[in-house]
Amino acid sequence: MKDQPSYPDDSPVGDPVGNPSESESLADDSKSESGRTRQIMTGAAIGIGSAALVAALLYANRSRKSAKRPS
Numbered sequence: 510m511k512d513q514p515s516y517p518d519d520s521p522v523g524d525p526v527g528n529p530s531e532s533e534s535l536a537d538d539s540k541s542e543s544g545r546t547r548q549i550m551t552g553a554a555i556g557i558g559s560a561a562l563v564a565a566l567l568y569a570n571r572s573r574k575s576a577k578r579p580s
Contacts, residue, residue: 516522
């Protein structure tokens, strides 16, 4: 067995040399913006869901409060 692995001649091995192209940097920017948008949408959905749960609990407990009090 060899100590070092063998690679095909036409495939580059190791870190790429040079600066990333403009298209790659633009793709990175759009990924970060879409990730931020997704986080904002997730936060809004959690907030709306929490408000809906609180409203449902308040509405459900309203009938119990009026049943305990004699008229």
